[in-house]
Amino acid sequence: MADENWKPKIIAIICNWCSYAGADLAGGARIQYPPDIRAVRVMCTGRIDPLFILKAFQDGADGVLVSGCHFGDCHYLEGNYKAAKRMFLLKSVLKNIGLDDKRLRMTFVSASEGAKWGMVMSDVVKTINELGPSPLKEFAR
């Protein structure tokens, strides 16, 4: 990579009821994970407009994580199904604009899966580190 000091910029948009609670639980259990991800809380992954994610990539994000409840556990019944469908379609859009679709990831972490949240965090950071800076970065702003 050109820039030795490059650190990935990753944004996580996560639902209030499961993944946000799971992330809090990881804290309670003092599970340590890499500090490269910033979270934005929404009530449900169903709230996530694909445009938010495109906006993040346009702004130069190196990776985006969407995380919600397990299927069947969504606080609003089926928001996560809708989100999963949208993310699936969005991945093909990303490929079309020349972005590796691994930069967008959707996971399901419940309110009791603190340890899993820690693993997801490490794994996402690892993936993005391997992919390097987003090719869209130079166009950001």
Next chain:
Amino acid sequence: MAEVKNKEARIGVFVCHCGTNIAGTINVEAVKEYARTIPNVVVADNYAYMCSTPGQNMIADAIKEHNLTGVVVAACTPRLHEPTFRNATAAGGLNPFRFEMANIRDQNSWVHMHQPEEATEKAKDAIRIAVAKASLLEDLIPKSVPVEKAAMVVGGGVGGMQAALDLANAGIKTYLVEKSPTIGGRMSQLDKTFPTLDCSQCILTPKMVDVYRNENIELLTYTEVESVEGYIGNFDVTLRKKARGVLTPAEAEARGIVGGGCTGCGDCATVCPVIKPNPFELGMAPRKAIYIYHPQVSPLIYTVDFDACVKCGLCVEACGEKKAVDLDAQDELITVKVGTAILATGYDIFPIEKKFEWGYKNYDNVITSLEFERLICASGPTGGHLVRPSDGETPKRIAFVLCAGSRDNTGVGRPYCSRFCCMYSLKHAHQIIEKIPGAVPYIFYMDIRSFGKMYEEFYYRIQNEGAKFIRGRVANITEDPVTKNLHVNAEDTLLGRPIDMEVDMVVLAAAIQPAAETERTRRLFGVSCSQDGWLLEAHPKLNPCGTTTAGVYLAGVCQGPKDIPDTVAQAEGAASAASIPIHRGEVELEPYFAQCIEEKCAGCGLCVNQCPYQALSLVEKDGRKVMQVTEAKCKGCGTCGGFCPGGAIWMQHFATPQIVAQIDAFLLGGEQ
């Protein structure tokens, strides 16, 4: 929808140290100094405990002094203290929804303890993101809805019964829904209860009668929850009353059968030709196809097991003029409205045959502790004589295997402690010493957990009575094919030597697991569960009876293993919590509703199918179609807002400009 007036925003930022929880890792001074440079921030401060009274006063004072339009607190998690800081914001004269929290503890200082610099940078970003949102927040008014003055308790074990009694005695109409034909739960299968050794039925039966007689309780036995709609204050619960095949006197009267209905005489069961294993006696006794679950059932009404019934009609004849038996009965669906609900669905015994090395179901004389309870109970299948299933002889050497399937990380058993097995095994040891002259209990344990009031004393007592304790996990059990005696192989970890002990009987203190229907039921009520399937409380310490679904509470073992005293205590707590909204008469719903921005709406209707609650519809307005939100139905998930191609849906508190501002603030460094 308020106009977005970002340019005029005046934000105050307050950074909490949380003692050393945050300040021990994050450089709070540097974070505060940084916050002062963020656009729109007019004041930034830090303090040891922002949630304390002085901390909250700081916020209220700053709002007035600096004429703030929004407040950001960087501290723990909104799931803990958002309500606290919203109140502080309101105390300063600002609408409470003009508050936003940056989580720099649970999702930062606690998870990056060894990376103080990175953690500090992350905290700065988190505050920048929060300020961006706070700058665009609008005044919102929570919606008050009336609360139905009725409650539901699901599960009629000792926990559910206690909760129902408390609610009913507080003047609240309570539906007690129990899937089996009687209330009582597991406790009705127990003989005596530790540490006082009072007879389980003797203390339970009066409570069952109280429940049955209480005029505020509508007892719905042999009934299951079919579906749940609505939200706190207004749950519409549809129940399936399973076909019982026998009419209560009231039901008979409703059908015009004067003086009829089941009196519990049992004439029907006497003539019934079908014999099945009795599940209450764990299969150790027979039962007819028309039966009562056990002699103390409440209500005392027979039930037809339609899976077993051959419809010969002998019972109908035997019942005679009472005309209680109806072999053509069908399930019935009813819907009731309640304001709050308590889940008290209890537990099942872990299928301990999965730990094949102990030979349960393979060797006759290996039984579970629950089977022991039935065998030692005077009203049980053997009249209270503990006998070996293989030959009916009285056992003299009895091994108790503790933690059978509990505290098991092999993936076969259960990782947690089932919590009451140590204590009931001590009780069992006492019972055999008392009942069988010369009998010796050998207790194989990992450690004895006698944590409750008078429990340690009980442990000493059993030691002094002559029970033998061997510390070590039982590796395997083998059976002598001729005598049917058992060899228990273990390592005595105190003496550091292997043991091969011959005994007459082995009692496995089998682990417990959530009751079979728990998973389905919790999903209907939108309640989460822990990794091991126990229902998840809202907070492990500060809200152990609540759930994250407003208006739904937990009581008893369904939330995690606990003995009777703890079950009853939690039930009383849950009943109290569930009665609060009802007594208040109304609840405030978070105003995160969807709104239609009519100028942008194309009337395409794509959003309508996105909503899981049918809150959206298309209506005619000024000669064109626009979407309309029924606020009473909207729960604020935002799924419609995530889909509208025209950006025509304004999600209050999670509006598109607010979220985009957060994304931009992180990635573009705050300048918008």
